[in-house]
Amino acid sequence: EVQLVESGGGLVQPGRSLKLSCVASGFTFNNYWMTWIRQAPGKGLEWVASITNTGGSTYYPDSVKGRFTISRDNAKSTLYLQMNSLRSEDTATYYCTREELTHYFDYWGQGVMVTVSS
Amino acid sequence: NIVLTQSPASLAVILGQKATISCTASESVNKFGINLMHWYQQKPGQLPKILIYNEFSRAPGIPARFSGDEAELNFTLTIEPVEADDVATYYCQQGLTFPYTFGAGTKLELK
Numbered sequence: 001e002v003q004l005v006e007s008g009g010g011l012v013q014p015g016r017s018l019k020l021s022c023v024a025s026g027f028t029f030n031n032y033w034m035t036w037i038r039q040a041p042g043k044g045l046e047w048v049a050s051i052t053n054t055g056g057s058t059y060y061p062d063s064v065k066g067r068f069t070i071s072r073d074n075a076k077s078t079l080y081l082q083m084n085s086l087r088s089e090d091t092a093t094y095y096c097t098r099e100e101l102t103h104y105f106d107y108w109g110q111g112v113m114v115t116v117s118s
Numbered sequence: 119n120i121v122l123t124q125s126p127a128s129l130a131v132i133l134g135q136k137a138t139i140s141c142t143a144s145e146s147v148n149k150f151g152i153n154l155m156h157w158y159q160q161k162p163g164q165l166p167k168i169l170i171y172n173e174f175s176r177a178p179g180i181p182a183r184f185s186g187d188e189a190e191l192n193f194t195l196t197i198e199p200v201e202a203d204d205v206a207t208y209y210c211q212q213g214l215t216f217p218y219t220f221g222a223g224t225k226l227e228l229k
Contacts, residue, residue: 035218045158045166045209047218061217095165102149103213104156104171111165 002026002107004096009112012086022079022096022109029077030054033099036070036081038092039111046092049081050099064090086116120144120212124221130229136198139224141210143191153188154213157195160223161206169208170195202228 008020020036036048049070050059058070069082079096093113097105121144131137147154153173160166168177170186173193183204185196197204205228210221 044223045211045220047220050216050218059216100171102152102154102156102172103218104154104168104211105158105166106168106171106177108165108167 002098004098004107004109006094006096006109006112009094009114011115011117013118014087014116016086017082017084018086018114019083020081020094020096020112020114022081024077024079024096024098027098029072030074034070034072034079035097035099035105036079037095037097037105037108038090038114039095040089040092043092048094051079083114086114088116090114091116119217120147120215120219122210122212122219122221124210124224126224127222128225128227130227131197131200132229133202134199136196137200137204137226139195139197139208139210139226141193141195141221143193143212146191147212147214149214153193155186155188155193156211156213157184157186158209158211159204159206160209166209197226200226200228 003025006022035050051070055072067085071080093111095111096109098107123142125140155173157170158166159169174186187194207223207225209223
């Protein structure tokens with residue numbers, strides 16, 4: 001059974017940093033691209049970052065480029081999201097997802113809440 | 119960026135009737151003959167779930183009541199017949215180019 005378990009969320013002040021983790025199990029982690037997607041309270045879905053299966057390439061939207069870094073440790077089947085210079089608009093539930101070949105997201109973690117507030 | 123315009127924003131349907139949700143893309147999402155348009159369902163308080171991928175392919179375990187179609191750049195998700203369990207918000211998403219983009223969502227309720 002595929003499982004994605006996120007951790008590392010919480011309350012953080014604007015301008016500070018936070019690192020999310022996602023431990024994967026039930027599939028061959030290093031065969032898949034992985035993606036973070038977020039959802040602000042009461043809002044829709046927003047793509048945050050993707051990483052290739054080897055970790056050799058990463059992709060970001062302009063809204064987080066230069067502030068967020070996605071990475072992975074295939075030996076530990078773990079995905080990370082380092083978030084720096086956090087802003088109030090980064091407040092959201094962050095989901096770890098597995099990305100399929102045609103770029104849809106077939107498995108989602110339960111999500112971790114990140115609140116950016118002073 | 120590819121903009122996905124979903125309509126309507128909300129939809130009230132009688133049990134057993136048909137629900138049709140539209141997602142119009144600002145440009146083609148076709149790659150090698152496959153439309154990289156995907157649909158998700160998010161029930162209240164739950165995480166999103168993939169329903170339809172590559173325009174019309176149902177994800178494992180998704181009943182045949184859910185179907186996807188396309189005409190020009192207008193993609194549709196049809197639910198027929200609607201059941202009580204289908205109350206949710208539905209999102210389209212394109213996987214052709216970065217940034218991946220989602221529609222704003224359509225909230226389905228029962229009339």
